Structures are given as C-alpha cells and as structure tokens.
Amino acid sequence: MSPKGVTLNTNSHKIKFARRFIRTLLRMRKNAPSSSSIEEIRKRSQRIKIAAYSSMAHAVGSRRAWSRAILFKLRNRARHHGMMRRRSMKKRVIKNDPPGDQSQTNKLRQLVPGGKAMDMCSLLEETAHYIRCLSTQVKVMQTIADHFSK
Amino acid sequence: MSSRRSRSRQSGGSRITDDQINDLVSKLQQLLPEIRDRRSDKVSAANVLQETCNYIRNLHREVDDLSERLSELLATTDAAQAAIIRSLLLQ
Numbered sequence: 201m202s203p204k205g206v207t208l209n210t211n212s213h214k215i216k217f218a219r220r221f222i223r224t225l226l227r228m229r230k231n232a233p234s235s236s237s238i239e240e241i242r243k244r245s246q247r248i249k250i251a252a253y254s255s256m257a258h259a260v261g262s263r264r265a266w267s268r269a270i271l272f273k274l275r276n277r278a279r280h281h282g283m284m285r286r287r288s289m290k291k292r293v294i295k296n297d298p299p300g301d302q303s304q305t306n307k308l309r310q311l312v313p314g315g316k317a318m319d320m321c322s323l324l325e326e327t328a329h330y331i332r333c334l335s336t337q338v339k340v341m342q343t344i345a346d347h348f349s350k
Numbered sequence: 351m352s353s354r355r356s357r358s359r360q361s362g363g364s365r366i367t368d369d370q371i372n373d374l375v376s377k378l379q380q381l382l383p384e385i386r387d388r389r390s391d392k393v394s395a396a397n398v399l400q401e402t403c404n405y406i407r408n409l410h411r412e413v414d415d416l417s418e419r420l421s422e423l424l425a426t427t428d429a430a431q432a433a434i435i436r437s438l439l440l441q
Contacts, residue, residue, distance in 0.1 A: 226432055229424045236425040245414075245421035252413055304399035311406045324374035327402060331381050334409045341416040348423040348431060 213333060216259035218340050224251040225344070250274075256337045265322060266330045269314025295319050371395075378402055 228244060228251075236244075257270035295318075305323070309315035312327050375395045382401045 222435060225420065225424065226436060229427065229432055232424060241421045241425060242418075244424065245418040248420050248424075249413060249417035252417060304396055304403065307403045308399055308406075311403055311410075321370055321374060324371065324378055327406075328374070328378050328381055331378075331402070331406065331409070334406070334413075338409055338412045338416065341413065341420065344435070345416055345419050345423060347435060348420070348427050 213259045214336050217256045220255040266313040266326045
C-alpha cells in the first residue's frame with residue numbers, strides 16, 4: 201500500500217495476470233468442442249473478455265479500489281446469478297469535482313471500475329493505475345494471440 | 351475511505367487543493383500517448399480528462415478485439431501449441 205503517487209510493480213502484475221489468464225484459456229480449450237460455430241466462438245469471446253478483466257483484477261488484488269470493484273462485481277454476479285441484485289447502501293461521498301469539468305469527469309467515472317464512488321483525487325490516482333494495468337493486459341493478450349497464431 | 355485519504359496527504363485537512371489535483375492530472379498526462387508526444391505545456395485539465403476517456407475506450411475496444419481473436423484461435427489451435435503455451439507458464 202504505497203502512499204505516494206502511482207508506484208507499480210508492473211512486472212509482478214503482468215506475470216500473475218498472464219499465468220491466470222493462460223490457465224483459463226487452456227481450460228477453455230480443453231472443454232471446447234472440436235467444431236465451433238460462429239455463435240459458440242462469439243459466446244466464448246465474451247467469456248475470454250471477462251476472464252481477462254478478472255485475471256487482471258485478481259493479479260492486482262484488493263490493493264486498488266478499481267480492482268476491488270471488479271472483484272466485488274464478479275462475486276456478486278456469481279452469488280446472485282439470475283436473481284435481482286440487492287441495492288447496495290450508498291455512502292455519501294464528497295466528490296470535489298472541479299467546476300466546469302462535470303461531463304468529462306462523469307465520463308471518466310463511468311469508465312473506471314468503481315469510479316462513481318470515488319472522490320476526485322482517488323479517481324485520478326485510480327485512473328492512472330488502471331490505465332497502466334489495462335495496457336499491460338492488452339500487451340499480454342497480444343503476445344498470447346501472436347503465439348497461438350504461429 | 352477517508353482514513354486512506356488522510357494517510358496519503360501531507361497537509362492536515364480533508365479538503366483537496368487544486369495543486370494536488372493538478373499534480374495528479376499531470377501524472378495522468380504522462381501516461382497518455384497522445385499528449386505525451388505533443389509536449390505542449392498548454393494542455394488543460396479538461397483536455398487530459400478527455401484524452402484519458404478516449405484512451406480507456408480504445409483499450410477496452412482492443413480487449414474486445416483480442417478476445418474475439420483469441421476465441422477464434424482457440425478453436426483452431428492444436429495440442430502441440432497448447433503444450434508450448436503450458437510450458438511457458440511453468441517457467
């Protein structure tokens with residue numbers, strides 16, 4: 201839990217993410233039918249996308265608000281599968297949004313997991329960390345895809 | 351949430367200063383490939399936020415595309431390739 205700025209041990213995140221993600225992919229491959237229809241491919245791409253975000257959130261763990269938000273959402277989805285989700289009690293958060301920047305800030309809040317409940321400072325910090333992890337995620341996925349393509 | 355905030359701020363109160371926000375915005379600016387290369391000092395905070403939103407949306411889209419690509423590749427990859435990938439994992 202580093203107090204200052206955005207210090208990252210990106211390499212350990214990258215490795216943890218890659219291991220978990222690849223493991224999930226290989227498991228999917230084992231369970232895959234030999235002939236895949238377009239529909240199955242599309243459905244599986246949804247699951248792969250969720251696996252990617254989930255693997256990254258697990259690699260980062262509960263250290264960051266955005267990863268906690270993803271993990272929380274995943275656990276809720278597993279728990280309330282099919283049922284209506286309970287409305288969570290919203291704490292009053294002082295957001296301190298700079299005046300005149302409302303729409304951009306709101307758009308950012310929607311893009312960063314858990315962004316809606318963050319104050320301005322946390323939002324900016326979390327965004328920086330989120331962006332770095334997201335681009336790591338993309339690079340690893342790219343590498344894996346290139347490996348599979350050979 | 352407030353305890354985490356006060357731990358990471360040197361100044362006493364819970365009020366967030368413009369300086370802190372500007373500092374964080376400039377840190378964010380360094381991460382954006384668009385603005386970083388432009389090297390202009392006149393990038394406003396609103397501009398940084400906008401570029402950030404665009405950048406995040408692009409990354410999300412890349413994840414979507416890569417997921418589709420991986421799904422197609424999984425259908426066609428054979429056991430030998432899977433073994434190679436698995437051995438990469440165990441290093």
